[in-house]
Amino acid sequence: MNIVDLPLQEQLVLVLAALVLLSSFVLLEQARLVSAIHAFAWQGGLVAAVTGLVATAGHLPHLYISALLTLVLKALLIPWMLHRLVRRLALERHAEALHRPALVIMAAVALVIFSYWLVIPIVEQELAFTRNMVAISLAAVLIGLLMMASRPQAVLQVLGFMAMENGLFLAAVSATGGMPLVVELGVAFDVLVAMVLFGVFFLQIRESIDSLDVDRLNRLTETPEEDR
């Protein structure tokens, strides 16, 4: 089935989903912490918009609640909390360029291709719509993972983690019309608690190594020094 044959709403959903993927790339290569947080907030807003559109297109009223939840949590609350933490830790001007940007971006592109390849057997009999959506959300998850692996800064790692969470949510919305509400609330609660705990950890890490560069957390190895 060709994409142009899809109903207009579904095409719009696909465009928005593509923008989510784009925002993953933007997030991946941000140098400044504050702009990375903004990129993340935009991604959250886009995911909420996709959810709202899927709700209208598929007549799934419970998805409106999910959309609202995502908007509040991912686009407003979590970016606000991160912003406050960054200010509290006096890191507003902190910037660090991506180490070996070309390699990382190429890896991200490879992950997108890999995601499309991975979903081929699943959705052979499905519409082009679902296949694209599942592939895009998987790619968003994997790029979040790549971000956590390639950025040694704690705040950026947390952003990668939350971007993974966005990708997962997108997958749930697009492939299945959202998980049951209980589960979705549970997941949102876990994400919120995780964010609060991340905040606690920023302070603890800062206190212990006087930096948020988690590469410097390297005291635990397989064969510790004679008397630690």
Place this chain on the structure above:
Amino acid sequence: MIALLLTVFTPLAGALSLSLLRSPDRAGWLNVAVSGLGLGAAIWLAWGVAAAGEVAGLSFRVDAFNVYLIVLTAFVGLTTSIFSRPYMRYVQESGRTGERGLRIYHAMYQAFMFTMLLALATDNLGILWVAVEGATLSTVLLVSLYRTPEAVEAAWKYFILCGVGIALALFGTVLTYFAAQHVLGESEAGLTWSVLYRHAGGLEPAVMSLAFVFLLVGYGTKVGLVPLHQWLPDAHSEGPTPMSAVLSGLLLNVALYAVVRVKMLVDGSLAVTATPHMAGYLLMGFGMLSFLVAGLFLHRQRDIKRMFSYSSIEHMGLMTFAFGLGGPLATFGALLHMLVHSLTKSAIFVTVGHAAHIAGTQNIDHIRGLIRTQPAVGWSLLIAVAAIAGFPPFGVFTSEFLLLTATMQSQPWLTVALLVGLAVAFAGLFRHLHPMVYGAAPQGQRPVSANMLPVLVHLGLVLWLGLSVPDFLARWLDRATQLITGGNLL
């Protein structure tokens, strides 16, 4: 049903009230009391399940498989809370944490129990995920409780690795739901395990195998399967000792339980395809790898708690292998092994807590002459390690013997690998243990006030299970075996 709700929600109520209680002394006692109540409710629940076959409702479902894990969780939770009361007082006196830290500790202890019991009792794969993630969240602050740079590092690693792992498991859960919708339509029941299990044959095999890979990687991170195990030794060695006991004894079991439940669905879905044992082979591969690698790593450890956490990885690998092998005999052995490993390993961690207290360090090179200084601790450590290494007449021997027999029947060549792995692990444990328990005690090493009751009870039970598995337990495990494999052993 009331028993079920009481079992699951008593710890939650305990967590809420403990977070309000200021006095650490009273909090310690309340922690014991809540755990005791939880065990009472769990036994009541087990009684109900034994009579009715299963207890279900409100998206909970307890059958022969999870009920024994629920009772085990509540039991180890109680004995560890008995150990933790005086131990945490000593921790506070030694200045490693303050009153606030203890309040977090006690509240999180019960919150952790709640998440594990919820994960075990729920019938919904989504809630299972939420609960397993909740278990990470409730323990991560405990790992960093002492606030040393090492503890913060361990906690961060634990948080990030388990967070990522568990996120992949959520993707697997979404895929499962996706597969379910093609069978059940747009219904809320698409994540209910019992409904899925009834329709397992109709689930799209390609989707389910992809889902299983994600779920295995996700929950496997929490089981501590190599190469996703890096968080485990760090979290165990840097957190407070009672936490190591419940992490090793209980959390790993819960994660493995999740993997087995999912495997049952995938096996149903793949039954008529070209690769019906895909899930089993994956489990066997990861299990065997973890078993062998962890056995080798045992030799290199300098930290006593790190060493025993590698022993946990080794045993979880063995169980994963056995569940992958399938068949009634291997499954029965794996279920029994889950039970005896939990009991023995939590007893070991309790003893190790006392040993580290006596020596004032966790460094193996500086723990010497335990038997001379405090025979109760020294002998307990020696006996518990002999038990975990698989010596008769302890229960671990029985279950490992069953596992070896099962391997011999279906994959004879792998028996060699298993035997070599067991020998390597045995050597690794004893080369470190020998100087710790025998050896000359350093000058001025004094006995400490140790409560050995939990250790004695656990080792007594393990001994009993080694001499003769009681009839009711055997029938109980047999029913669980029948549930998982469709075949009986007895």
